[in-house]
Amino acid sequence: MNYHSPASFAEASALAENADGVTRFLAGGTDVLVQLRADIVTPDTLIDIKKIDGVSDITQNDDGSWTLGVAVTGAEMTEHASLSRDWPGVVEAMDLVGSTQVQGRATLTGNLCNGSPAADSVPAMVAAGVTVTVTGADGSREVAVGDIPTGPGRTSLAKGELVSAVNIPARGDNAGDAYLRFIPRTEMDIAVVGVAVSLRLDGDTVTEARVSLGAVAPTVLLVQECADAIIGSTLDDAALDALAAAASAACNPITDKRGTVEFRTDVAGVLAKRAAKIAYARAKGETVKGDHA
Amino acid sequence: MALDDRKSDFTFVGTRPDRPDGLDKVTGRAKFGADAVAPGMLFGAIVRSPHAHARIVKIDTSKAEAMKGVKAVVTRADFATGLTGEFWNVQENVMAGDTALYDGHAVAAVAATSALDARDAAKLIEVEYEVLPHVTDVDKAMAADAPVIRDGTADGSVPEGMHPNVVRYHESGHGDVAAGFAEADLVIEDSFKTEATHQGYIEPHACLASLGADGKGELWCTTQGHWYAQKHCAALLGIETSQLRVTASEIGGGFGGKTTVFIEPVALALSRKANRPVKLVMSRSEVLRATGPTSSTSMDVKIGMKKDGTITAAEGVFRLQGGAFPGAPMEFTAMCAFAPYALENVRQVGYDVIANRPKQAAYRAPGSPMAAFAVESVIDLLCQELDLDPVEVRLKNASKKGTKASYGPRFDDIGLVECLEAARDHPHYSAPLEQGQGRGISCGFWFNHGGETSVSLALSEDGTVQVSVGTPDIGGSRASMALMASETLGIPYENIRVTIADTATLGYNDVSHGSRVTYASGLATIKAAQAAIAEMCKRAAAKWGIPEDAVKWEDGCAVPSGPNAGDFEPLAMADITADMGATGGPISGHFEATPEGAGVSFGVHIVDAQVDPETGKTSIPRYTVIQDAGKAVHPAYVEGQFQGGAAQGIGWALNEEYIYGEDGRLQNAVFLDYRIPVASDLPMIDTVIVEVPNPGHPYGVRGVGETGIVPPLAAIANAVSRAAGVRMHELPMSPPRILAALKADG
Amino acid sequence: MSKIHVTTTVNGDETEFLCDPRETLLDVLRDRLNLTGAKEGCGTGDCGACSVTIDGRLVCSCLVLGAEAEGKEIATVEGIAEGDTLHPLQRKFIEHAALQCGICTPGILVAAKSLLEKNPNPTETEVRYWLAGNLCRCTGYDKIIRAVMDAATEMREAS
Known part of the structure; x- marks a missing residue:
């Protein structure tokens, strides 16, 4: 295995472009090193992107949107008060990934590019409308987060391409987001089901909504029927029931060591309701704690 | 004072001093299994079967042997031949012979100059397998169409007509159960299953081995019993037992799982072949795939009860799958099942079943927690049906002194009634429950154990004391030994240093298991101290010119035994030891025996469970452990044993399980998916230490390590079943299982 | 396979070592620097027995490459006590x-x-x-x- 720590994304891209065999980018390393230790993937080329300028920066742009460097850790996001105020669902989703120790290393970009349908931050990013900047030999392009994973362990990134920034939209007024996941313990597990809701209100009425489900299909889902179930409502019981039904109907899960088809389908509906209530309360300006202490 | 009088007033025993190894363990300097190095050391790696059951057609080691840095490759051909009995079973498990019997079974090993090279070389060893049909479930392994795993393994106890995978049979009990059931107002019969769990010690198996062609060797390893390791390694390598010196490292948890050998014989074989020391350390996934989990079980229990709560008869059938080798502790399951209750009519049957899983190993009260789950669940059902208080019913039927135990003998002094009364009177038992919560209780029983024990105690010139024991300290036992020695000798705790001696410096010691250490090594420490006291009294008598029996030992001094003995100033220990070289030579005490009076142990747990009816997720808001310790030598470590047992039981009840795929491969061989409780899963665990002295120990000590894991499975099942309103029959009670039960119940 | 030269600070002491690119910081601490206080309980970041801090940030050293220690400040259990005074x-x-x-x-x-x-x-x-x-x-x-x-x-x- 060859280890490189390039000083720019262009250099990183060129290294990857010209490498033979298996190439991996190293940001937080919390997936790459696990795969290495377990002999699942031993890359021929490992490109550490943490020496690139600006990769640890969290920047709020003039229009209120956010740009996060690709090596920003979960812990750095959680410690960032105004990012947490704007996008509590995204920040909490990232915070749910692994332990305190893992939070010291793990990144949104890594969570996304690992390609796991159960990645906690991905539904939250999809619901939030987050995009990533992808840099390759031909320059950079902006891609919706939902278009990066193409199946378990697979992404749409071409050889020589890598994510070079995470772009979170401006939050705007009267809006809130939330992410909830189901795990059998209180910590340390991979999501059995994950649900993210981002919505905007006009008065008491939901005017915009995006609902995303994780761990219930080969990739994270953005479910328009879920959004439709609550848009125009005040999140009354009927709307919540419709939301739950739409979430369950959208599931296309598998039975595995972490849960059954039936369980995932049922719990997706339960969590959709609970997450929507939290997002709604946040849009009303209330401070609501998420799942995490 | 007559030496054998049982003490009841204590100066040191029952206090909570700092443990002697505390400083080493908070500074990182304590040396565990993987922390040792030797000059010229190589690193080993093991090749393991990816198949649940496969004939090994061919092993080609040539590519690995040709790799730079590789110094030795071993297969089964490098071990002794002609072994029988348990030696043969251990050898088969340590390194497969003709057949790989489970996913993770070792088939070859390599030693190289670095750990990375060893791992790379292991990948170059090519093994050709012929895959055979497999079975991993206990009920399926007993079915007529199950593949035969190792024909001819069954012993003479198995009734005719059973599948060859049933390898041992047990039956015991007394009275007439049919007549007993006829007397009952209500009889409930139900079936239960539990999945295998792993001991989950945080330290993987690790060793450093050195063996020469001359048959002399050194082994450093993390183990609960280094004499066991010595005996088995010597047999497997074909060397003389005494030529192998084994030193126990600090041990990072065992809970029964380190009572046997896995990698140690392999490291020795590699070392012998390379003629260099070899370090071998398991990965977590190797630990989960290839070391001993518990048995999985399938159980039927039938209990008859009168309206007033009197149990009229009880019957249980317990089927235990223990991996591809005989030895599942089904007789313990059967014998422990009804032990808490005074029953006139009781019968229990056990089956030991082999399947394509790793060889089970002991795990804290092996076999007993599963039995309690089945039996105490049925008692809870009876209480619900007959509208009776669960503690009162258990009190009404509780075993006490003189009760003929369900497994045969009559109980001596036991503390079950005291534990149940403490439960009834504990504020937890009467505290109001919140919406969605249920409360469960359960009794638990473990035999406790004595075992072969040797202790040596040497006095230094300055009047301080070195105690050498042979039972690895898993949870603070050096502190307990020092307390008992200081109590006996009448000198401060700090003046005593307790060491875990290696196999070359002390007589044989049974493994640290069966809750035996504080009892047996403690008893031997007291007896060894008494032997040293006798010698010190003799020296004082000589100095004073009076008969030996005119001297007694009091508060750390030799004093005349009475006014007639003469008027002499007390001689402190240090006064005697200062010139012991001149008064007859060094003074030591030692004791070797197999003590039989371990004194059985009972406990009662109270637990509240909260079940989320929409997701089936359970949380444990409150937990109380009540257990008879006989006499708590170091109460903080007794509480720690209670709490640790409860926490492991919570994991077993709720989320821990071995998950095998259709292909017979273990699917969750990492801590991510083998879900042991984390800090945020648990509440504070309240403890009540009941002390009903054990007549078999000078200070009344009973072992406390194991009983703590017996009640939780049942207590939590009872709490969850009451909270959810639906009876749970299968462990773990994972959220999908609870939600499915809730939905099936409508 | 060539090794990587790394200069780092461990518990306040400047340290250099050579490591294979695949070696983790935990491997380096234990096998090259003889600091065996950090333990490997899982190798997958699930048990925390290998916890150290890097530039003050808590991490699992099994999930960090030795090469990543370049220029960092590492703190381990061996550095918690100050002389003979325990924390x-x-x-x-x-x-x-x-x-x-x-x-x-x-x-x-x-x-x-x-x-x-x-x-x-x-x-x-x-x-x-x-x-x-x-x-x-x-x-x-x-x-x-x-x-x-x-x-x-x-x-x-x-x-």
């Missing part, structure tokens, strides 16, 4: 019998120290969640949590 957490762990076998203790001490530096007055729940990545199989966590809370109290009173 309050170390004292409280002994006093509260917060360890049985002791294999998880180094990682828990490093993690707890990191918590108290960030949050000197944590609630029981905060301690439990912060330490959720540090598995202990012996104690049921009760005495560990008490020891951390008690150390926090003492440290607050002393400051």
